Amino acid sequence: MIPRALAIAVLLALAGPAAAQEPLPFTLKQIGPGVYAAIDGPEHKAGSNAGFVIGDDGVLVVDALFTPGAARALVAEIRRLTPKPIRYVVNTHYHADHTGGDQVLRDAGALIIAHRNVRGWVRTNNIALFGDRITPELKARIEALPLPNLVTDKDLVIWLGARKVEVRTVLGHTGGDLVVTVPDAQVLFTGDMLWRKVAPNLIDGSVREWAAADADFAALPDAARMTFVPGHGDVATLADVHDFRAYLLDLRRLVTEARLAGFKDEALAHAVTPKLRALHPDWTITDRAAANEIRHMDQELAGTKKRPIPLPE
Numbered sequence: 001m002i003p004r005a006l007a008i009a010v011l012l013a014l015a016g017p018a019a020a021q022e023p024l025p026f027t028l029k030q031i032g033p034g035v036y037a038a039i040d041g042p043e044h045k046a047g048s049n050a051g052f053v054i055g056d057d058g059v060l061v062v063d064a065l066f067t068p069g070a071a072r073a074l075v076a077e078i079r080r081l082t083p084k085p086i087r088y089v090v091n092t093h094y095h096a097d098h099t100g101g102d103q104v105l106r107d108a109g110a111l112i113i114a115h116r117n118v119r120g121w122v123r124t125n126n127i128a129l130f131g132d133r134i135t136p137e138l139k140a141r142i143e144a145l146p147l148p149n150l151v152t153d154k155d156l157v158i159w160l161g162a163r164k165v166e167v168r169t170v171l172g173h174t175g176g177d178l179v180v181t182v183p184d185a186q187v188l189f190t191g192d193m194l195w196r197k198v199a200p201n202l203i204d205g206s207v208r209e210w211a212a213a214d215a216d217f218a219a220l221p222d223a224a225r226m227t228f229v230p231g232h233g234d235v236a237t238l239a240d241v242h243d244f245r246a247y248l249l250d251l252r253r254l255v256t257e258a259r260l261a262g263f264k265d266e267a268l269a270h271a272v273t274p275k276l277r278a279l280h281p282d283w284t285i286t287d288r289a290a291a292n293e294i295r296h297m298d299q300e301l302a303g304t305k306k307r308p309i310p311l312p313e
C-alpha cells in the first residue's frame with residue numbers, strides 16, 4: 001500500500017507542469033454576456049489591451065496584442081470559453097502593440113479588419129514608432145506583419161449570427177483608428193482613443209481631434225451605463241472618459257501657457273511636467289512619456305506636427 005503522504009506527493013508532481021505554467025500576460029475580465037477584456041498587467045507583457053465578443057456563430061477579437069506569445073495566450077483563453085470559430089480580428093489602429101499578434105489570429109482563422117490606412121503603415125511606420133528602441137528582431141517582425149484583409153474608411157456592422165457589432169471610424173490618435181461597439185452589452189472598445197490613468201502616446205495624434213472624439217464618446221446616449229475598454233489601463237467608465245479628455249485639455253493648456261512664457265524644448269518639458277502631474281496625481285506619467293507628449297503638443301500648437309500620410313492602395 002502506498003503511504004498517503006507519498007500518494008499526495010505523486011499527485012502534486014503530476015500536477016506540477018500545469019501549476020508551473022506561465023501566468024497569463026493579461027488579466028481576462030468578463031464585461032458583459034460573452035464579452036471579455038484582456039487587460040495588460042503592470043509588467044506590460046501583453047503590450048496593450050485587447051478583447052473579444054462571442055456571438056452566435058463565431059468570435060470577433062479586438063486587437064492582437066504586441067507579441068505572438070501574448071496573442072497565443074488570448075487564443076487559448078477564447079478556446080477555453082468557446083469552441084466557436086474565431087472569425088475576425090479588428091485592429092483599432094496600426095501600432096505594433098495592437099497588431100503584433102495578428103499572424104497568430106490569422107492562423108487561428110480570423111480575417112483581419114482595419115482602417116484602410118493601416119495597410120500602408122503597419123510594416124513601415126511601426127519602425128519609426130520605436131525609434132532608437134528598435135532591435136533587428138523587432139524590425140524583422142514588423143516587416144513581416146500580415147496586412148489587413150478587409151479595410152474600410154467607413155463605419156461597418158458585423159453580425160455574429162443575431163449579435164450586432166458596430167465598427168466605427170474615429171479621428172485623433174493616428175489618422176486610421178476604429179472603435180468597436182457591442183450594443184447589446186453596452187460595451188465600447190476604444191483602442192487608443194482612451195487611456196485610463198496613463199499618459200497617452202501622441203506621436204501620430206491630433207489633440208484637437210482626439211478631445212473632440214472623446215467628447216463624442218461621453219455624449220453617447222448610454223454613456224453613463226457603458227463599459228469602456230481603453231487601449232491601455234484598466235476597464236473604464238464614463239468618469240474615466242471625462243478624466244482622459246480633461247488630461248488632454250490640461251496638457252494643451254499647460255503647454256500653451258508655457259510657450260507664451262517663452263519656454264522651449266527641454267525647459268518646456270521641465271515647466272509643464274510637474275503641473276500636469278499635480279493635476280492628475282493618480283496617473284502614471286513617466287519622464288519619458290511626459291517629455292514626448294509635451295514635445296508632440298508643442299509641435300501641434302506650432303503647426304509643425306508630422307502625422308502619418310495615407311498612402312495610395
Ligand SMILES: [Zn+2]
Pocket residue numbers: 048095097098192231232
Ligand atoms: Zn497602444
